[in-house]
Amino acid sequence: MKIHSPSMSELHAFTTAARLGSFTKAAETLCLTQGAVSRAISRLETHFGQPLMKRSAHGLTLTDAGRRLADATAEPLQAIESISSELRSTAGRQHLSLAVVPTLASVWLVPRLPDFHRRHPEITLSFAAYRRDEDFSQATPHAAILSGLPHQWPQCHSDYLLGREIVVICHPDRLQARKAAGLWTDPGQLLQEPLLYHANAPDNWQRWFDSVGVAGKPPPGTALDQVSILVRAVMADMGIAVLQRCLVRDEIATGRVVSPFDIPVSLDRGYVLCCPQQRKDHPALSAFRAWILEVAARERQAA
Structure with a gap:
């Protein structure tokens, strides 16, 4: 069977530039030079035989073909990058990177974490920078505790914790x-x-x-x-x-x-544990999810 898809590196360059709207920002994110990103996208356009992006003083604009390609490849590439990162290291199965609303982290979560570590001493937990509009476009965090409504993140696996x-x-x-x-x-x-x-x-x-x-x-x-x-x-x-x-x-x-x-x-809003669908069965995340849902349910009942 003839393979029609281009290389992964070219697709990563294209989707990153499309998401950030800039060759320069894409190069910084991918640890490449701006020229390398530009050449990768040029090869991609040659491969498909049509332009995918238009550059102007206001930034990058996707053509119709570029928009179709970006919509079709962004999520699969993210999933491939996520699983690749996890499979490259066995230790990654026992490491969880978590982003949390700062107030909830300091006031509620951190004081309860010793219980989690007693139950799961094999799991290493680290905290990533919190972003209110977290879209899980990077390799970390694996999951995040965000403030809002569970249906705000339709592409994620979401669990209400507490805070309403x-x-x-x-x-x-x-x-x-x-x-x-x-x-x-x-x-x-x-x-x-x-x-x-x-x-x-x-x-x-x-x-x-x-x-x-x-x-x-x-x-x-x-x-x-x-x-x-x-x-x-x-x-x-x-x-x-x-x-x-x-x-x-x-x-x-x-x-x-x-x-x-x-x-x-x-209220309708509260704190929600979110993760990409493809990460919900990550061993460390599964253990953390079971623990935090138990703790949150117990405290809701005691309120």
Whole structure:
């Protein structure tokens, strides 16, 4: 049978340039020179007998043929690259590269990892840089814990972990003072308090008030861009905040903060473990997935 497909190196050069929109960026990613990438794509165009890309001052533009080739080859090449990387090293079967939302990593995951290492001492876990729009286009990470909805990543195997439930927290002294004054008998009275919220989730207060039956629009509050800063602000009695329960469970348990109205309120979004379909049966990932699903389910039930 005559083989019509070109070489892998030429396809890698083409798909990388198509994805990044630049020969220079493709060369940096593939550890090649710009000329090598350009020549590889030129050979590819000669092989197919038609142009695949057009260069302009604004970057690269795919021709119709180029778009068809990119759409047809990007995912298979990624799968081949992934399995090739794993098969080249037996040790790779016992190594897992993971990217995690930084706040969840520091507050929730890392304190629980000793249990995972006790159960699976043979597995080496490393952390890759977190990208909010992770597309698994690189060899690592093998998996990622991202914030959103499971169906946001249709090409991935996704499992919801936790993080949908939100809770209001305040300083214990603030709660005691309001109770002593006969206030905070219903959630609507929180509208008179200074509200704090995470800059990436400005609608959480509105969603919380809607869920507990309080009509009206919350007043403008103070936005902070890190959960740790929000918690510190509450502990300094700067106001009250609404946060995901899993991120403040320890502070509530130790009494450093309290929940004035501990009413179950859930959002659609949460933390999701995602990986490419072709990696879901990776031995180290399978072990980690089973462990983290068990831990997350146990904590959801205890909430």
